[in-house]
Amino acid sequence: MHTIDAPYILNVENLGKQFQLHLVDGRIITPFIDVTFNVRQGSLFMISGKSGAGKTTILKCIYRTYLTNQGHIWYDSEEFGTVDIASADENIISRLREQELGFCSQFLKVLPRVPALDVTAEPLIRRGVPRNEALEEASRWLARLQIEESRWLASPLTFSGGEQQRLNLARAFIAEPRILLLDEPTASLDAVSKSIVLDMIGEATAKGVTILTVSHDIAAIQDLADDTFWLEV
Numbered sequence: 017m018h019t020i021d022a023p024y025i026l027n028v029e030n031l032g033k034q035f036q037l038h039l040v041d042g043r044i045i046t047p048f049i050d051v052t053f054n055v056r057q058g059s060l061f062m063i064s065g066k067s068g069a070g071k072t073t074i075l076k077c078i079y080r081t082y083l084t085n086q087g088h089i090w091y092d093s094e095e096f097g098t099v100d101i102a103s104a105d106e107n108i109i110s111r112l113r114e115q116e117l118g119f120c121s122q123f124l125k126v127l128p129r130v131p132a133l134d135v136t137a138e139p140l141i142r143r144g145v146p147r148n149e150a151l152e153e154a155s156r157w158l159a160r161l162q163i164e165e166s167r168w169l170a171s172p173l174t175f176s177g178g179e180q181q182r183l184n185l186a187r188a189f190i191a192e193p194r195i196l197l198l199d200e201p202t203a204s205l206d207a208v209s210k211s212i213v214l215d216m217i218g219e220a221t222a223k224g225v226t227i228l229t230v231s232h233d234i235a236a237i238q239d240l241a242d243d244t245f246w247l248e249v
């Protein structure tokens with residue numbers, strides 16, 4: 017509970033999201049409406065709720081993978097001051113993703129034939145870190161997450177589910193974003209990997225990184241979490 021006096025960095029206000037199923041019958045699905053919560057800088061903020069309640073959708077709205085239908089996502093950006101992610105210009109969103117916002121999915125999405133080491137280093141290279149330095153840092157994260165060195169030059173598309181998840185985590189943490197969105201960070205991990213990831217989460221928040229996470233592994237995450245938001249169906 018080290019963040020009790022920290023300022024709010026994210027204010028989600030009356031957020032609502034609908035999906036229209038164009039390929040089915042055009043029907044509208046409304047996972048949630050009027051979601052409001054505030055997140056303190058440097059905290060671990062957990063979003064819980066039943067399967068299908070819209071937890072991942074909230075993370076994707078904050079990363080602006082999805083546009084929202086209602087409400088605001090006020091973010092206190094280092095570069096731009098207060099920004100409403102729900103309505104900000106695409107250029108601002110691209111810049112925030114490059115410099116301040118990170119998203120770690122449960123699923124791997126990479127180009128074929130790019131080695132794991134390069135995939136991991138890419139967020140740093142995009143930010144202008146020299147390639148050699150970025151690759152060195154990437155090798156440190158892959159080693160920490162116990163990805164065998166013999167696999168570093170292979171495409172992560174050949175990795176097992178757990179290896180892919182660890183690579184996603186390496187790629188997310190290497191960038192040290194101000195806000196890190198973690199979707200089920202421990203879902204396919206064994207006990208050793210899980211404890212490494214929980215340590216990484218604790219270290220990042222201690223350095224001031226704000227982490228929002230969705231997890232069904234309530235026992236593991238809730239002990240560390242500063243706040244939990246329960247999304248009702």
Ligand SMILES: Nc1ncnc2c1ncn2[C@@H]1O[C@H](COP(=O)(O)OP(=O)(O)OP(=O)(O)O)[C@@H](O)[C@H]1O
Nearest residue numbers: 035036045047065066067068069070071072073074
């Ligand atoms: N791109 C999409 N198009 C249509 N419906 C979607 C889309 N993404 C999510 N949904 C629907 O929105 C609802 C919420 O999905 P979401 O993945 O956010 O739930 P969740 O709470 O994270 O679930 P789980 O705990 O099972 O991962 C679900 O009914 C889902 O089918």
